[in-house]
Amino acid sequence: MKMQTRNKNFRFAWLGTFMAGMAFSEAIPFLSLYITQLGNFTEAQVGLYTGLAYAASYIVVVVVSPLWGKIADNYGRKPMLIRTAFGMAAVISLIGCATSVWQIIILRMFQGLFDGYSPSAIALISAETPREQKTKVIATLSTGYILGGLLGPIFGGLLGTIFSYRIIFLLTGFILLCVGIISLLGIKEDFVKPVKQKHQKKESLLSILTFNIILLLGITMLLQLVESLITPFISLAVSKMINDQSYLSLSAGIISALPGLATALSAAPMGTLSARHGEAKTMLIADAILLTLYLLLGLTNSLLIFGILRLLGGICSGTLFPMAQVLLSKSTDKVSTIFSLGLSAQSIGSLFGSIMGSVIMQFAPLKSLFVVAVVVLLINLIILWSYNKRNASQTR
Numbered sequence: 001m002k003m004q005t006r007n008k009n010f011r012f013a014w015l016g017t018f019m020a021g022m023a024f025s026e027a028i029p030f031l032s033l034y035i036t037q038l039g040n041f042t043e044a045q046v047g048l049y050t051g052l053a054y055a056a057s058y059i060v061v062v063v064v065s066p067l068w069g070k071i072a073d074n075y076g077r078k079p080m081l082i083r084t085a086f087g088m089a090a091v092i093s094l095i096g097c098a099t100s101v102w103q104i105i106i107l108r109m110f111q112g113l114f115d116g117y118s119p120s121a122i123a124l125i126s127a128e129t130p131r132e133q134k135t136k137v138i139a140t141l142s143t144g145y146i147l148g149g150l151l152g153p154i155f156g157g158l159l160g161t162i163f164s165y166r167i168i169f170l171l172t173g174f175i176l177l178c179v180g181i182i183s184l185l186g187i188k189e190d191f192v193k194p195v196k197q198k199h200q201k202k203e204s205l206l207s208i209l210t211f212n213i214i215l216l217l218g219i220t221m222l223l224q225l226v227e228s229l230i231t232p233f234i235s236l237a238v239s240k241m242i243n244d245q246s247y248l249s250l251s252a253g254i255i256s257a258l259p260g261l262a263t264a265l266s267a268a269p270m271g272t273l274s275a276r277h278g279e280a281k282t283m284l285i286a287d288a289i290l291l292t293l294y295l296l297l298g299l300t301n302s303l304l305i306f307g308i309l310r311l312l313g314g315i316c317s318g319t320l321f322p323m324a325q326v327l328l329s330k331s332t333d334k335v336s337t338i339f340s341l342g343l344s345a346q347s348i349g350s351l352f353g354s355i356m357g358s359v360i361m362q363f364a365p366l367k368s369l370f371v372v373a374v375v376v377l378l379i380n381l382i383i384l385w386s387y388n389k390r391n392a393s394q395t396r
Helices: 003-036 043-075 078-095 101-111 117-128 131-162 165-186 211-239 245-277 279-297 303-329 335-363 368-394
Strands: none
Touching (some): 003 043, 003 078, 003 101, 003 165, 003 211, 043 078, 043 117, 117 303, 117 335, 131 165, 245 279, 245 303
């Protein structure tokens, strides 16, 4: 593929991931507040329904994502971008029209059929990128989704303050419709279907799994578990630290956006640093710092300190997630399949994280979520150390 076409695809993929990131992040942080308007619920019930709604889509994603990845490797990655953008546009618009919490949960399950725009975009660009440039290119592409995630909660908070939470979801659907049009008209893929050699055995979906890949998928799952354990309940945490509840939507939006701000500013420099010193080693340090930050988050009652800690945590997340993608992309030439398995790992993490969060909220205070996050990050740190030690010994 010509460099000019590759650069054009990168620009449109970056724009698509930016808009998708903005769309998702302007809606999801306000899911719990949206649910409170659909009935007379106690705080425990809101926590339970929020966790179920958040988890619903990931139940489906875990099953279908590897199949979509295999289809993409055999028939092209651009169709996957179109599928996810237009499908998500329709489902999220319908969520904005829901009249009961169970309608939201069912629609979130349908949403799982179309999840995965960012991994699909990363797979497409990664397949076109020379190996020596993958770390920098994937880290830079990730800033699109991250920067969108920065602006989304602020935009959503303003919409929730001025209009209603329904408007947030309806506008999200419109933005994703635009993402679909951009993907359809802007991205060009010269996909060549793999030619099977005579007498070549049919490759199993799980045949590409090595011990290193399993470790990376486990790391990805645990990182996402921590995110989904905390993210659905950020607005509830903010409500306990703010005196004037009329500014709740805007305050929750700003707090939700702070990690995205830090990640957007740090992702490219951290990508360069990781390429120089090693992705696994950089991830090990970032995980240790993030663990400390979550411990402090569980101890503070100050909204200002809470926001600063979330900001610092965004730098660590901006290192951990993209570098996990880089290491996965370098592990096999079946990029769509491996990223789809990565998406399944993330979805399992999201599923268990959101369910754990909703269950914990029934029996323990909200701050206990941060204690659980610390334990999970400690386990992740041990796995990262094992991965780093294993690969260091192999390179000697």
